[in-house]
Amino acid sequence: MCGIVGFIGDGNLQQLEHMMDTIRHRGPDESNTFHDSKTRAWLGHNRLAIIDLKTGRQPMKNEDGSIQVVFNGEIYNHKELRLNLESLGHKFRSHHSDTEVLVHGWEEWGLSLPSKLNGMFAFAILDLRRRELFISRDRFGEKPLYYTLLNNNFMFASESSAFTKHKAFSPTLDTNSLQKFLAYGFLPAPNSIYKGVKKLKHGHWGLLKLQTMKLITRPYWNFKIDSIEPYHNRSSSSLVEELRYLLDQAVHRRLMSDVPVGIFLSGGIDSSSIAAIAKKYTSTQLETFTVGFNETSFDESKYASLVSRHLGSNHHLEILNLEIAKSLTPKIFENMDEPLGDPSLLPTWFLSRLASRHVKVALSGDGADELFAGYDTFSALSLAKIYQTVIPKNANHRLQKLANLLPTSLGNMSLDFKIKCVFKGLHFSADRWNPSWYGPLAPEELTELLEKEVDSEDVYSEAIDLWNSSISNSLVDRSLDYYTNIYLPDNILTKTDRASMQSSLEVRSPFLDFDLVNFIRRLPSKLKYNNGQRKIILKQAVSDLIPSEIIYRKKKGFGIPLLKWLQEMSYINCPPGIIQKNYEKFCQDHISSKTDRRQFLWCCHALNNHYLAQKA
Numbered sequence: 001m002c003g004i005v006g007f008i009g010d011g012n013l014q015q016l017e018h019m020m021d022t023i024r025h026r027g028p029d030e031s032n033t034f035h036d037s038k039t040r041a042w043l044g045h046n047r048l049a050i051i052d053l054k055t056g057r058q059p060m061k062n063e064d065g066s067i068q069v070v071f072n073g074e075i076y077n078h079k080e081l082r083l084n085l086e087s088l089g090h091k092f093r094s095h096h097s098d099t100e101v102l103v104h105g106w107e108e109w110g111l112s113l114p115s116k117l118n119g120m121f122a123f124a125i126l127d128l129r130r131r132e133l134f135i136s137r138d139r140f141g142e143k144p145l146y147y148t149l150l151n152n153n154f155m156f157a158s159e160s161s162a163f164t165k166h167k168a169f170s171p172t173l174d175t176n177s178l179q180k181f182l183a184y185g186f187l188p189a190p191n192s193i194y195k196g197v198k199k200l201k202h203g204h205w206g207l208l209k210l211q212t213m214k215l216i217t218r219p220y221w222n223f224k225i226d227s228i229e230p231y232h233n234r235s236s237s238s239l240v241e242e243l244r245y246l247l248d249q250a251v252h253r254r255l256m257s258d259v260p261v262g263i264f265l266s267g268g269i270d271s272s273s274i275a276a277i278a279k280k281y282t283s284t285q286l287e288t289f290t291v292g293f294n295e296t297s298f299d300e301s302k303y304a305s306l307v308s309r310h311l312g313s314n315h316h317l318e319i320l321n322l323e324i325a326k327s328l329t330p331k332i333f334e335n336m337d338e339p340l341g342d343p344s345l346l347p348t349w350f351l352s353r354l355a356s357r358h359v360k361v362a363l364s365g366d367g368a369d370e371l372f373a374g375y376d377t378f379s380a381l382s383l384a385k386i387y388q389t390v391i392p393k394n395a396n397h398r399l400q401k402l403a404n405l406l407p408t409s410l411g412n413m414s415l416d417f418k419i420k421c422v423f424k425g426l427h428f429s430a431d432r433w434n435p436s437w438y439g440p441l442a443p444e445e446l447t448e449l450l451e452k453e454v455d456s457e458d459v460y461s462e463a464i465d466l467w468n469s470s471i472s473n474s475l476v477d478r479s480l481d482y483y484t485n486i487y488l489p490d491n492i493l494t495k496t497d498r499a500s501m502q503s504s505l506e507v508r509s510p511f512l513d514f515d516l517v518n519f520i521r522r523l524p525s526k527l528k529y530n531n532g533q534r535k536i537i538l539k540q541a542v543s544d545l546i547p548s549e550i551i552y553r554k555k556k557g558f559g560i561p562l563l564k565w566l567q568e569m570s571y572i573n574c575p576p577g578i579i580q581k582n583y584e585k586f587c588q589d590h591i592s593s594k595t596d597r598r599q600f601l602w603c604c605h606a607l608n609n610h611y612l613a614q615k616a
Contacts, residue, residue, distance in 0.1 A: 267303025270365025
C-alpha cells in the first residue's frame with residue numbers, strides 16, 4: 001500500500017517532493033522518484049512495504065528502463081500472472097513483487113492489463129517508447145486516483161491535496177461539487193472538491209498521449225446485476241456451496257502478506273465471517289480489533305467479544321467517547337484530502353489507529369451490505385412503491401411535515417429517524433429514492449440554503465443515469481446497482497481508505513474479490529433480499545462458522561451517537577464564504593427540533609475543517 005504522485009510538464013524535483021510530502025502517511029517506509037527530461041515526466045512513490053520487502057522498491061522499471069511504474073494496492077493473483085508472463089518469455093528481477101507484474105503485463109497486454117488483475121489498485125505506467133502515460137483504478141475503487149490537466153500540465157496523485165503543492169495548480173472550490181456533496185454526503189466520481197480536478201472512476205483506465213497532451217478515459221469493467229437463467233435452475237444448496245468456496249478463496253488470497261495481518265471485527269455477520277475463515281488459514285493466533293461506545297444502542301462490542309471467544313482470537317477493544325471524538329475530529333478532517341459527510345469515518349479512523357499499533361494489514365467486511373442487500377432501505381422499497389400508488393402527490397408535503405414532528409430519538413437507527421429519512425424522498429420518482437434517503441439535504445432544502453434553484457435531476461444525475469441503464473426492472477436489483485456503483489466506491493471505500501491510510505494501515509476487502517463478485521451479481525435477487533429478510537444466501541453459507549446469535553441479530557450499522565455528540569460540539573461552524581447566508585437558520589431549525597439536520601451539520605463540520613486545512 002502506497003501513495004503515488006506524478007506530473008508531465010513544468011516543475012522540478014522540489015515540487016515533486018512537496019507533493020509527495022502531503023501523502024507521506026500513505027507510505028512512510030520509503031520514498032523514491034523518477035525523472036525523464038525528454039518527456040518532462042516526473043514520478044514519485046511513497047511506500048508502505050507489505051509484499052516483497054527487499055526487492056519491491058518503486059518506481060519499478062523493465063530491463064531497459066523504457067517503462068516505469070508507480071503503484072498503490074495489491075494484486076492478489078500476481079503469482080498466477082507471473083507464471084503466465086514467464087511462460088511468454090518475460091524475465092522477472094524481483095523475488096515476488098506484485099508491482100513487477102504490471103511492468104511486464106503492460107508490455108504483453110497493453111490496454112487489456114487492468115482486466116487481468118484481481119485486486120485493489122491505482123497505478124501509473126510511463127511508457128517512454130510509446131510516449132504514453134497509462135493510469136488505471138480497480139473495479140470498485142478501493143484505491144483512489146485523482147488527475148488534472150491544466151495549461152499543458154498533467155498531474156495525478158492518490159490524493160488531490162498533492163496538487164496544491166504544484167505551482168501550476170490553484171485550488172478553487174467547485175460549486176457544482178458542493179451541491180452534490182450536500183445532497184449525497186460524499187462526492188460521486190468523477191467529481192472532486194476542486195475545479196479542474198477529477199477522480200478516475202472505478203473500473204476505468206486513462207491514456208495520455210505525451211505529444212498532444214490529450215487524455216482519453218474508458219471503462220474496462222462495470223458492475224451490473226445480471227441474473228442469468230442457469231443460476232435460477234440450480235439448487236439452493238449448490239449455490240450456497242459455491243458462495244462458501246469463493247468466499248474462502250477470497251479471504252485466503254487477502255492473507256497474502258510479508259507483514260502481520262489482523263481483522264476488523266464489528267460483531268456483525270460480515271466481519272465475523274471473514275474472521276472465522278481467516279482463522280482456518282492462520283497458523284498464529286488471530287488478531288481482532290473492535291471499537292465500542294458508552295451509548296448502548298450504538299455499541300456492538302459485546303457481539304465482537306462473543307465472536308472473539310468463539311474463535312479464540314487475541315482481541316483488542318477501545319471505547320470511543322465524546323471527549324476523544326472532540327479531540328480527534330479536527331485532525332481527521334484536516335487530513336481527509338476532500339470532505340466526507342459519513343460520520344462513521346470517526347470510528348473507522350479510531351479503529352485503524354488501534355489496529356496499526358499491532359499489524360500493518362487488516363481485513364474488513366466492506367462490500368457485503370451492497371452486494372447482499374444489507375441496508376434498511378431495501379425494506380423501504382416495496383412500501384415506497386405502494387405509498388406512491390395510493391397517496392396523492394399533493395398530500396406528501398403535509399405528511400412529511402407530520403413525520404418531522406415525531407420526537408427525535410438519540411438511539412441508533414431509531415424508528416423516527418428512518419421514517420423522516422424515507423419521507424424525505426417519497427415525492428421523487430424511484431430513480432432518486434436511494435440517494436435522497438441517505439443524503440444530508442434534499443434538493444428543495446439545498447434551494448433554500450443556497451437561495452438558488454437546485455434541480456434534483458442535476459444533483460442526482462449519477463444515480464438517475466445508473467438507474468435508467470439497469471437491465472433489470474426489479475427495485476431491489478436497481479438499488480443494488482446504486483449501492484455497488486456509487487455508494488460503495490465513493491463513500492464506504494473512500495472512508496475506509498482515508499481513515500486507514502492516515503494510520504499507514506492497509507485494509508483489504510474479501511467481499512470485493514473479482515471471482516466472488518462475478519458470482520454474486522448473477523444470483524437471483526430473492527437469494528439476497530426477500531420478504532424483509534436480507535443477506536439470505538450469505539447467512540446460509542456461513543451458518544456453521546459463527547454463533548447463531550450473530551447471524552440472526554438485528555443490523556446496527558457502524559454509526560456514532562451523532563445527535564447526542566452534536567449537542568455538545570460547539571465548534572461546528574459554517575465554512576467561510578461557502579454557505580453562510582442561511583446556515584444559522586438551518587442550525588436553529590435543528591436546535592429547535594423543527595428538522596433533524598444532524599447529517600447536514602456533520603457535512604458542514606467536514607467542509608469547515610477542509611477549508612481551514614487548505615488555508616493553513
